[in-house]
Amino acid sequence: MTSPVVVGVDGGASGKDALLLGRWAADTLDEPLIVAVVHPAPSAIGSGRVDAEWVADRHRAAEAVLEGARTVLKDLPGEVEYRSVASSSAAHGLHDLAEEVQAEAIVVGSGRTAPKQRLFAGSTAERLLAGSHCPIAVAPSEMPASPGGKGRIGVAYVDTPDGRAALDEAAKLARRTGAKLRLYTVVADRESTLPWLVGDDAEHAFLDTARETYEESLTRAAAAVDGVEVDWQLLEGKVSAALAELDEVDVLVCGSRGYGPARRVLLGGVSTRLVRGARVPVVVVPRSG
Template identity: 75%
Template structure:
């Protein structure tokens, strides 16, 4: 059975963003779509009657959320399954479901407090990104253009196991969409690299060496790809500023971090800030191996 794409919804506008992204991903990958809402599990403590009434109310609320999702997916071309999950938190419930189904990807929306057209990872996304066994995709609030409209897949690339895992995942998606892949690497400004005491000449020499190293790594990565056309771009400035402002990719893939448990997302400094600010959907990929 093809691994499913799981979309977590909560009845808010961010859930609608997640459904748009998840439906597109499932259709492109030829995967079933599982729409899940997590409700509180019964507590072991407290008044049995009150607790039972409260849990029943949460069941009804979860069913209403799924009814809303069904209404939004009436024209979906992929297989869709709807599930309610009892758990101690939304993130925990989605983690457990992803492990049970061996999910392809978990998709969530931005936090409700996030500004429109900017991705602001809410608490569910934050917790999901701390240890997921599969890629986690976060949809920005109020996407101006739906995924698939721009025809390019982006990768925040560095020549590390995380960067190569992100590239592999991006190429797999690009092969299904027919889209080209663009690799992005960011070189810091001269003022941000070395203390001024080393001198301007040393700064420029360092930056030139760094750029040359990045160019070689990007060239090797592009040549290694089969199944999709690849080009690359080096930008200058703050890495999060540069990547967050990208507005010409359907999705941007990035690695989680350079260390930590293999095959689990473990959010690093760049990806943690990027998912809060990106204009386009971001997919954080656990490193393999």
């Protein structure tokens, strides 16, 4: 049974980035590609004629978006299925389609540049992060026409359930593609801490302990991955900014929740900030538990 890669587009500039990432992901994973646009479904309550005319207009807009997607992908190899989905929201429609086809992943753009006529308001990428049952891949702005080629999968790792889920997903992807795996953890640099609040010596001792703890955690995690060449790197700075600057991996896999027991070292909300500013595609693994 196949597990297609589903790409959600809405006519915005980031749709091209999502299409290029989706095409690459489907080819890399040897899975089918489905390009989908979600348009509003008829309202259960409302003026019948007005509602029908509005829905028909939105359906025509959705078909125009699909035609634009065909133009982007026309010169790229591989078969593509195009679908128009009626739903109450873009995220809901993509969720339903992904469950129907048992998708390998949903791919969307970062949404930093919205189309002039939006089919739905709000960020589809961020809403998808709230409840998807499959990984969400978010394409950065200005994706190259031929993504990949670095042969390395990155994973933002902390020894928590979500961090371990991200590592498992990244390891599966590395095994399927033959890529190497690199684990990243971020600790605050000394300039980002608060010695004026707790004292310079106490803060430095805390950071040294945190660094040792995370180095041990990374070493154990790397040793536990089978069938993949693994290394790790400890970064310094603000977690989302440090991870967003990475450019030596094909994709960066992360969990969907906040990171770590030490909140000043690895703050929550990382995945949301990361998908807005990362230089490489980000794959967010579904929430565990």
